[in-house]
Amino acid sequence: MKKIITMIGLATLLITSVARATEVFVLSANPSHIHVLAASCATCHGTNGNGVDQTKPLAGIGKTDFLTKMLAFKSGERKATVMHRHAKGLNAQEIEGLAAYFSAQIPRQPSALPSQVLNKNHAN
């Protein structure tokens, strides 16, 4: 019992201090707004910005680096196949929130999901 309470205390302390450091909560009325938006980038950039290919990693990206790149996509200054469409639809607050989010992620190299042989009895 005592041990678990200490764990909560520790975890909360740790999280609060990181939250202060990243100041995410001041960027959006609802704090979950940014992490849900960030999760929508996973489709092309991997969960928490760790893609299976290392072509465009976001996890651990420097905040300034991220902001510079996103703003260049948004203005059209940096030519892109598709990122300009994603950057243009976001507002400045969201881009700042995403910078804080992705810069705080730990870079990892997930391996691609192995495929399987389709079962004979699969219904479709």
Added chain:
Amino acid sequence: MQINRRDFVKLTGVSLGLGLGLANASLSAFARATKPPIGRVVIIGGGYAGATAAKYLRLWSLGAIEVIVVEAHQQFVSCPLSNLVLGGSKSINDLTFGYDALKANHGIQWVHDTVTAVDPDAKKITMLRGDLSYDRLIVAPGVDFIYDDLPMLASAEAQQQIPHAWKAGWQTVNLRKQLEAMPEGGVFVMNVPKAPYRCPPGPYERVCQVASYLKAHKPRSKIIVLDANAEIISKKGLFIKAWANLYPGIVDYRPDSTVTNVDVATKTVTTDFDKVSADVLNIIPPQQAGKIAKIANLTEKDYPWCEANFLTYESKLVKNVHVLGDSVAAGLPKSAHMATNQAKVCANAIVQLMAGLAPDSAPVFANTCYSFVTDKTAMHVANVYRYDAAKKIMISAEGGGVSSAPSDKEGEYAASWAQNIWTDVLT
């Protein structure tokens, strides 16, 4: 010591703000080890929407919400890229995955079964093997086909002759084999059902893939496309150009051509104006929300899709029941990317609701659909969608649009999209 609702609010209230990549391992381990959970969510369907909702409910609740998925199939077979099986550059085994990593990584309970009934008053579902109770239910069954006007195609035997191949699997393989067996100079006939249907650009991508196979192997063959819509409904200019430039003389496109009758034995199709005979025939029937959505009374009479609140994806008709993916009446493209985004907004809303917090009042997400016009050249349509509080729907933000032209670079990015969405959804 049990984790109670107040502790959970305290934990998530802080940690939700900064991305849970930061929430350290001991915290999630702690949350996982505590019992009982603060609520149980049952999910019908482990497709793109359901599997994503399961993962993110577990992640964002730090394991405090119990999640049970009921899925009819043992394997996940991806519709995205399945047109490439027809073109020959992919095999169905490249697109087939297991659920083991997802289950194990996130402590998701999994039942291989079919849901046959929902009782929202008693908050329970019925499966073939028995009942299961829930605090909140997510219904994510994808689409089902409407055979009212084409009853001759409803049986498995008829679909052996004339596959839809609009749910990836053996029908996709069957259609590819029929193409391989088709004589040089033969005619491939396919239709496009009336919108809305799953994957707006999908049928036109299929035309490209079949054309690519024919051009390489049976160049005197033809494709007749019978479109129930008045025009190509996604990436119109790009597809017209691709057919003209890459596959001249192969594609015969006919708008306003609803299939009204099919003779299965002779593979003859009738429309209001035409009667065409095929060597290989692919009929994609009109679509509706997955059957269980109708059984659960999530659809209204005469409208086969489910109306939902776009902040939570809770059904407008049945309380504590959420709807995701292709079954949702959204006026937005029915795509895998969209299904996963809806699932993330919904998972977040459920975590917040169960923690006694208000869900995000202004969700934003993006959709991208890539289409392959050859085995390695692709093009996109992409839009950001933002919640409009006055209209209460997701509307297109500034900057959306399509590729200026298909390219090999986008083919690489499209392949990378597939790898990343599979890994995001299934691990």
